[in-house]
Amino acid sequence: xxxxxxxxxxxxxxxxxxxxxxxxxxxxxxxxxxxxxxxxxxxxxxxxxxxxxxxxxxxxxxxxxxxxxxxx
Numbered sequence: 471x472x473x474x475x476x477x478x479x480x481x482x483x484x485x486x487x488x489x490x491x492x493x494x495x496x497x498x499x500x501x502x503x504x505x506x507x508x509x510x511x512x513x514x515x516x517x518x519x520x521x522x523x524x525x526x527x528x529x530x531x532x533x534x535x536x537x538x539x540x541x542x
Contacts, residue, residue: 471530478518483509 475527485507525531 471525474523475518478514482514482518485514522539
């Protein structure tokens with residue numbers, strides 16, 4: 471599960487880099503490349519968010535009960 475989440479995050483950064491390359495390239499071809507890369511990045515980000523919500527609901531992951539308020 472940890473490797474799956476890390477792989478999705480790496481893919482998100484990969485598509486962000488591809489969008490930057492498309493932005494720097496410019497023109498019609500670069501614009502299309504940038505649009506496709508940013509679209510895929512958004513899809514992966516939404517998928518990761520929904521997957522983490524689902525994994526929490528199923529019980530695959532659990533919150534760590536971290537409390538910022540001091541206890542006595």
